[in-house]
Amino acid sequence: MRIGRVNEADAITTSRTLRNELWRSIPSGVIDTLTATFGMLIAVRVFHMGDVGKSVFLSATSGGMVASLFVVPLLLRARSTIAHTAAKVQILGGACMAVSAAFPQNAFLYIGGLSLGLFCFTMQIPLLTQIYRINYPAARRGKLYAVTGVTRAAAAMCFGFVGGKLLGWHLGNYTWLLWAFAASGFISGFWTYGLPVTQWEAPENSSTSLWSSMRWVREDEDFRTLLISWMIMGIGNLAAACLFVEYLANPSHGINLSEFDVAWITGVVPVLARVIFSYPWGLVYDHFHLFTVRAVLNVFFAAGILCFYLGHNLFWWTLGMGLWGMANAGGNVTWALWVTKLASKHAVAEYMSVHTFLTGVRGLIAPSLAFGMIKFMSFDMFAIICGLSILSASGFIGVRARTSSESAERLRPGARQERL
Template sequence: MNEAAATTAKTLRNELWRSIPSGVIDTLTATFGMLIAVRVFHMGDVAKSVFLSATSGGMVASLFVVPLLLRAQSTVARTAAKVQLLGGLCMAVSAAFPSSPLLYIGGLSLGLFCFTMQIPLMTQIYRINYPAEKRGKLYAITGVTRAAAAVCFGFAGGKLLGWNIGNYVWLLWAFAASGIVSGFWTYGLPVIAWEAPANSSTSLWNSMRWVREDRDFRTLLISWMMMGIGNLAAACLFVEYLANPSHGINLSEFNVAWITGVVPVLARVVFSYPWGLVYDRFHLFTVRAVLNVFFAAGILCFFLGHSLFWWTFGMALWGMANAGGNVTWALWVTKLADKHAVAEYMSVHTFLTGVRGLVAPSLAFAMIKVMSFDTFAIVCGVTILSASGFIGVRARSNSESTDRLRPGARKERL
């Protein structure tokens, strides 16, 4: 086995093991964090918005991770691992003081902040350690494991809370342990020294230059902003809609966990690998546009259905779209950027994702105060579909620039 193949194999092995604790943490952001906030602490909109904005805050901060790494002359994998370990320790604070609403929100929010802050570093690792022709497939394989872990933990966690809501303390310790284990497996990834050009700027805003210089990058960022606002606003209210008695539904803890936490992740298990193959074989603009249609359909079915069947079916559609969305969200910059500019491209992408994520929770709660959930769903769906129309214009061009996004016509730049 040559060195490149050995690096790919070791990266895949470690990422498969890391996907298990990552799947557990996924249930915190998707279901249990909000469910505990509503049912245990009876938190208001401000506190819930703080929690929902934690991952977005980390994404905003990610813009500054790359220049700081340049200054530190560190390695990508070990830097990412240390940030993940810190996130696990922050979550342990919440578990150690489970009766404090402030420490619950603070510890979990800081933990999620850390985990999202290091995303550009992981994307840089995938760009260097995974070959281009099967990068989507390899990422999807770990995505299936991650989703399966989330399904199992979501089911078990829902049962625990159904038996006794006080069992949420065990969930908090599971989240903290998962953060630490994730950092352990990341630390063992093949060490990647930072190899940015010698004239690279260490300005904290230097990565933003790619928005000006790369038209395709700029086009996709605008489209992703349009789609993301609608999708994130809707996702913020999935648990709220089913669990808060003030909305007239008030399902049991297990049913809320099953519908919002298990069903969409089961769909991810089934569809992650096929979407990985699609990512490798089709034009990026086409994949993104199709995914938007499925996201919009899932949201409309969920909020307009008004029955257990439609809530479940909507979450299944949304989960199917999320399977492909996870692959494209994490890897699309690898089709655009030079080898050692991937982390910079990704830091801009995550920064803007974080900006809309910070806006989305407050926007969502404000919208349902002035409109029905039906109207809310239609607004979100139209916003998401508009994003597909926006990139459709660019996708029809036959420029050399867009050719780099076509499988077979693309040669990765060194």
Template sequence: MMKNPMTPLEREHRTFALERLRSVATGIFEPLGGTFFLLIAIQYYQAGETAQAFAATGGSAGLLLGPPVVAWAQKSGWRVNHALAAFQFLMAAALLVAAAVPLLPVYVAAGLVALAASTACIPLSTQYFQQNYPPERRGTLFSIASTIRLGCAALVTWAAGEWLADDLAHSHALLAVMAAAAAASGWLFWRSPGDPLDPGSGTHPFRALATLREDTAFRHLIIVWMLMGFGNLMMVPLRVKYLVEPRFGFAYTEAQAALLIGVVPSVMIFALTWWWGKLFDRVNFFVLRAALNTTFLLSNLFFFLVGSYWGFLVGMVFLGISFAGGNVAWSLWVTKLAPPGRVADYMAVHTFMTGARGVVAPMLSVYLAAFLPMPWIVALSSGLILASLVLLGPELTTWHKRRDGQPVAEGIAE
């Protein structure tokens, strides 16, 4: 006898229950990309500059693969949760290879596959949340699970750091633990509700990029996001350099820099993600985006122009506030704009553009810092963020037409 389909409320409850469990698993393997993949390459394998460069690109490379991943999922007809599970299992397998074969080329290649698998499927996860969470609670439910994930990731980062400090040979076991967590995440995805993606049109693996031509409002917002994201990402590697390099006049110790750049924003992100999730559900999204861009701008100005410890502290508080809201907005904003069946297509474009600027912006800023005064670079970064705020203005009046996937009349050509 055919099983009765779940009601929307049953889908929501089951997804939320499994997502809270999956957030624990994700919190275990998430520190790989942010900390341990490169750390193990440098400290354990004594990787050279080329290997380090490859190790640093895994996540961004995965973001660039968003459009062909969505095209594959549309063609395969798989339920979106099963497609997500497949990428988690691929990540687990790659991490097991990295743990089992103690050779630098194998470690880097397997690690790149693992990191790319973790980010390439992000458009599918956004579609998954659109299918299973109602729009009036989507941000809140997502942010609660995100807070669990962030807390677990912080604990794992501390514990794994202590474990590796005791003996770097523990890196193999650490990778195996992360592989098990990725497999658990895949199993939980497999048991979650989900529907296949709409088949889509065309056969080109990057056909999702056609949405930039079809939807003028979406194209406008992608430009806004590119300006803000580029301006923000430019400054990411420079904060550490600004604090620790004597030529800038501060020469903070590694511990002092880690407190300001690592701990302060992490506390703010952990404390405020849930609050930003509730705001995402309740307020005009473009006002929310403008508020986030403003806090990113204030972070830049306080951190780089005040020239004191309190300036650094206030700047990192603003950055943590921005990241807390940005985590929710970045992951879910296309659900406010895209037709329900095309959320994955829209998110694939967004992740592709994020990957592109994630590769270019930090490299450009490090190059510019070699011969330009820091205030000039801050002015360039802040100017890009200001430009994004100016371009957001015209969209404020169209939000009520676009909310929850209802397109503006001239926007979508379907």
């Protein structure tokens, strides 16, 4: 009888988490268009910002990821609930974005408000991953996450289309977009606050030191190997992604497409691919070895980047963004959930904080690196270097998969038992 009650309670928790996450995915999709398209497009076309201002904006999410390393120890000290803490940080992000919307003519407040808002949204990612680990069953975690990913991508695609139309009619309509981003921050916080309350439980060997999470890099060789691979791949991918809008929108590069065309190619096409492929990638994540999934995704990322930059017409730009978006659909699932296959139940947030911290480090490097590289080389050479970097990451984890039977067994489908 007790087992039945536990299973029923778990099912209710899973259902409630999925419901709230589905609703939260709509405002999250709107905010995705800020980072993918509209933030840079407005910076280039409205404020005519230089490389420094654009690099600050592009680095905002990465700065939040770096700060995420310290969120878990602070939460341990506060003894708070995960969902409520994440919600408060999201609402703070919405408030920062509202500052940009309230003073739309001020370039400093535009960059500062949106950057701080994105900083807040990425800072709380490890907390959400911990919630997924506890509230979603292991056998269906990828599929459930992918369902919300489809909704999020659909919302981003629709808003990208509408936003592109608004800017195409009149560039001054960007103010409405800023208010939409701010409102999305508040709405996202509302639905996060309503997630099943998970009281924080200290992981094994827990410490309240701000750097305590880094001990897992030393103690878990598989974790360390995948972090290195992700760093190699991520620098190449993020550097290329930083310049998608810049390449098509900045007249100095010789293309100078209209606002709607830029929004369509960089904001709608890849997100449409995410809508189509998020759910299949969720199933792949649940049924195939993590190393295999990661290696295949790297190939698609590299192919998309090479098509986009080496092809010099509308067809290749669109195809490149489609391939990149397809890879991004699977990349989002694996990026958000892969630590749940390695970490014990209450250590997931710590593992994820290290992962997001290192993602943030490379994200801080990537914009300056990308803008610096195109000053000394063509976009063709830039794309080739990025593509080779991504492909080399597959080779790195391939060596680990062949030489370690323990790793192969640990990360294979069917071995994903709930670790206590």
